[in-house]
Amino acid sequence: MKKLIPSYVRVPVIFAAVFAAMEYFIDSGEKPAFIEYPMVSLFLGVFLFLLIAIEIVVSAVDKITFHLLTDEQKKQLEEAQSFSFADSKLMKMLTRSKDIEEEADVMLDHDYDGIKELDNVLPPWWVYLFYGCIIFAVVYLVRFHVIGDYTQAEEYEKEVALAEEAHAKYLLTAPDLVNVDNVELLTDAASIAEGKKVYEANNCISCHGQNLEGGIGPNLVDANWINGGGVKNIFRLVSEGSTNNPVMAPWKDVIKPSDIQKLSSYIVSLGGTNPANAKDPEGEIWVDEVVTETETATTISDSTKVE
Helix, strand or coil, rough: CCCCCCCCHHHHHHHHHHHHHHHHHHHCCCCHHHHHHHHHHHHHHHHHHHHHHHHHHHHHHHHHHHCCCCCHHHHHHCCCCCCCCHCCHEEEHHCCCCCCHHHHHEEEEEEECCEEECCCCCCCHHHHHHHHHHHHHHHHHHHHHCCCCHHHHHHHHHHHHHHHHHHHHHHCCCHHCCCCCCCCCCCCHHHHHHHHHHHHCCCHHHHHHCCCCCCCCCCCHHHCCCCHHHHHHHHHHHHCCCCCCCCCCCCCCCHHHHHHHHHHHHHHCCCCCCCCCCCCCCCCCCECHHHHHHHHHHHHHHHHCCC
């Protein structure tokens, strides 16, 4: 029997809708759900098989049912199926179109080289959409040009601020997206041990020594620093390299940010030790201003309590 939508269109559309829904609702990370989870692929395969099977069964039932009809019933069915959507009441209500036999009622006297003009009524959907645009324009005019609500520039700045805030929160929970702005000193034994492995695996020993005592490169355990000490400065130096010494190349393309953080924390953890054969200090004595300010505030607070 005749269907409004043929099966070769209906099956792909239904399958695509189910496929899209599963990809949307199943959290599979960067990979598609049907690749990350084999059961999803199995389900989709079974679902497609059932769709095709149902279409075949329904088509067979329709054919059998049609052959069981009488000639009069077949004729009535064919007449009903030959009725087009263009002739339906809904279509006429949406377009208010006139049949060819009724065109004389809307014919104008205008005649351009034998071409005549019809005074057809505009489709209701078009008229209502036009009225809706007028109402929207009035509301927009009053809100943004009379009352003076937020401007496009303000809206843009607000959205940018929200995006930056969301990005900052994301960076805090993404260990491989550590950067110089959010890097923090790690003090747990596991991170320090992993930092030591990074130090040894990337041959930092060849320049800075087994115990960071220095060699070709500077001593990393004394209080003097050429490019500044502390976890942030060390992280920046390892990532971007040194402008004072081209031998210290950037390592950001070799070592991932989370490992550079562990490496920097390992170096800081050995500060103040006295390894054998330590190289003479280079650079200037570096003081962590943040730590100094914290210690000063703590001292003042304790003195206040004593008084």
